[in-house]
Amino acid sequence: MSADLTQTLTIPRPDDWHLHLRDGEMMRAVLPHTARNFGRAIVMPNLVPPVRTAADAQAYADRIREAIPSGCDFTPLMTLYLTETTDPDDLEAGFDAGLITAVKLYPAGATTNSDAGVRDLTRVDAVIERMAARGIPLLTHGEVTHAEVDIFDREARFIDDVLDPLRQRFPTLRVVMEHVTTEQAVAYVSGDQSGRLGATITVQHLMLNRNHMLVEGLRPHYYCLPVLKRARHQDALLRAATSSDQRFFLGTDSAPHPTHLKENACGCAGVFSAPNALACLAQTFEDADALDRLEGFVSRFGAGFYGLPVSEARLTLERCEAPLRPPDPIQVGDRSVTVFDPLRPIHWRVRP
Secondary structure, three states: OEEOOOOEEEEEOOOEEEEOOOOHHHHHHHHHHHHOOOOEEEEOOOOOOOOOOHHHHHHHHHHHHHHOOOOOOOEEEEEEEOOOOOOHHHHHHHHHOOOEEEEEEOEOOOOOOOOOOEOOHHHHHHHHHHHHHHOOOEEEEOOOOOOOOOHHHHHHHHHHHHHHHHHHHOOOOOEEEEOOOOHHHHHHHHOOOOOOEEEEEOHHHHHOOHHHHHOOOOOHHHOOOOOOOOHHHHHHHHHHHOOOOOOEEEOOOEOOOOHHHHOOOOOOOOEOOOOOHHHHHHHHHHHOOOHHHHHHHHHHHHHHHHOOOOOOOEEEEEEEEEEEOOOOOEEEOOEEEOOOOOOOOEEEEEOO
């Protein structure tokens, strides 16, 4: 990292270890906002229909590469959607070919397009066993979906009821707890000494808590899953992200939805932060007096977990005296997608 009186900050080009690109017209509209700033991204497989096989992943990767703007050096890292019919041989072949980077576990019904997810983990034992043997990471959407469990407790229950028993059964399995949101998740990851457990943290969960979503009116553009939690959980996430603990790294979970589907009687879950994620993070780390630790969180620790080299390319953030306004909505055909508004002054931007 190099800095000039904190007015500029130059770091290895960051990676996004949890990203939704969607497909078709939406993908072509949102992809440039990631490709301009990030060198690699773990791409989520929850399309309709899901990315279930190596052939599906190859076809999706081809569509993504066709949509990368000219002059952008961006690599999509593909994932498979774990189902109770996933073929271990197909997965292993895709991994050996360098096509598949990881496998995503969605408990059925946990989030957007997760209805094809796993209902009984014992039915995927053969897949998990193969992944553990080959070092293929399992990426978890860490929530139980039982109707009797309060939505604010679903992550903590997932750790106790699902994740910890799974890791005891398969102790060599490499796991990323994606978009952690609670102090319980931070404590669980921080207490692990195996070197096989990591966690991503989103921009919105670092900057907001449930009061920002619910007080003085419901703000649907802050509704995501896992849902924003209490301020004490936000504080735990911020301490983890700024701690230089290599088990925690950036996964934006940037998830575009048309504005009219967010501002709806039954609004969908997801925050679209790709255009301003790095600017928001620079402000967050500056506010926490931890700007010198931003590089590890966004550029180094995720690459280390996945066994990939840190980017040799560089990206420069610059601090502006006057705060910058949130980006305008982006157009997708005749619809728009609203960009994350962090509800605080942002003085940083990526240097053009």
